[in-house]
Amino acid sequence: MLSVFIPSSRKCISRRRYLLLFFLAHVLSFIFIAVSVKLHFTLLVIIFTVMLHYLVINMNCQRLRDSGFTYIKYYVWGTLAVYLVAIVLMFAEKFACDGFGTPLFLIWYFTTFSLLLLAPTETNLSNK
Secondary structure, eight states: GGGTTTOOOOOOOOHHHHHHHHHHHHHHHHHHHHHHHHOOHHHHHHHHHHHHHHHHHHHHHHHHHTOOOOOHHHHHHHHHHHHHHHHHHHHTTTTTSSHHHHHHHHHHHHHHHHHHHHHHTTTTTTTT
């Protein structure tokens, strides 16, 4: 099941490329989601949101691999667990932004992004 998240590309993702890809994925997803909301296509909103998170998890896995992290499956399991717990808490709190589900998700999301942005790239992978 987790093999869909394991990075298949051998190309190294540097800090700059990771930052640009992260923002590009979010901007494009925001545009697609905004258009879908405006047109009242709820299913497309869900599909684009799932695709965004798949892309982010995959980019994070590639960045972890390029930083020398070998236990990528633990990151994927942890991320999916945090997403699931956050969604359950959001449902239980009736999607209140001052509840615990939204901050839990946002803390995990941006902490992971910040740490991977600061993580060094292994030198033996950067020449590929």
